[in-house]
Amino acid sequence: MDVILKTEGLTKIYGETKVVNDVSLTVRQGDIYGFVGKNGAGKTTLIRMILGLTGIDGGSFTMFDGTELSAARRRTGSLVEGPSLYKNMTARDNLLLFSTLLGTDKSKVDALLETVGLPDTGKKKARDFSLGMKQRLGIAMALLGEPDFLILDEPINGLDPKGIVEIRELLLRLKNEGKTIFISSHILGELEKIATRYGIISGGRLVEEITAEELRQICVAATLLQTNQPEKALEIARRFLHSEEISLEKGTVVIRTPIEDIGALTNELFREGVSVKGISSDDNSAEEFFIRKMEEE
DSSP: OEEEEEEEEEEEEEEEEEEEEEOOOOTTTTTTTEOOOTTTTHHHHHHHHHHTTTTOEEEEEEEEEBBOOOHHTTEEEOOSSSSSOTTTTHHHHHHHHHHHHOOOOGHHHHHHHHHOOOOOOOOOBBBGSSSSHHHHHHHHHHTTOOOSEEEEEEETTTTOOOHHHHHHHHHHHHHTTEEEEEEEEEEEEHHHHOOOOEEEEEEEEEEEEEEEEHHHHHHEEEEEESSSSHHHHHHHHHHHOOOOOEEETTTTTEEEOOOOOOHHHHHHHTTTTTEEEEEEEEOOOOOOOOHHTTTOO
């Protein structure tokens, strides 16, 4: 699979602080890459370095498998820190103006408005748009020039639930049309619905890079058993369930493998003289995983 973006030890220093600290990540063709981190973690600074909006103090990066950077950036559309709109102009006029400035095909403007769900705004001025409409117009501006790669900085921040759903559906549609998308966000539940890969940044450092499939395997709900003989219960559960994904943690048997019939397991424990004093579950959600990783510095 082609590599769209690869950073190696990317570093940015302000004063004595490494805002981006030795970050190495890889975005592959077809990804929706969720760049996850708290506010101030370094997400926007890294994006600005990739786009050439701020300098680099260490490391390097390549785009489109080493394509010369100016050519690679012409194949990249971006939305950073909110769209820059002319508030007294309509959506169409904003796009026509930016198309002129960028030298792109103006005949595609109406199709772009259709793509982002703004075909019927007519003479309505951008100042009267909802935040979700402004974000969608910003994405339309990023799509001028038909880029292969989209970099979007917090595109759902501050949106109401309807606006979030609209942006989510738009991003999934763009992926299906062949776009590769790099999206920074701290809204974990929404990223989980669309991302194929994740990079988690904390205190300027990349603490984890993981695929959506790997995340699903890690975040399997656990069953917790409290018994009068935890070590014996551990041995029985491993034998009965044919799994090593079972451990003993602080006297509790933790089963991280699906159980089709918990009653059959408790009957087996009882048959071998082990009393079950309690059964509970630990959802081990992706959100908890992200939060735990974002605390690492």
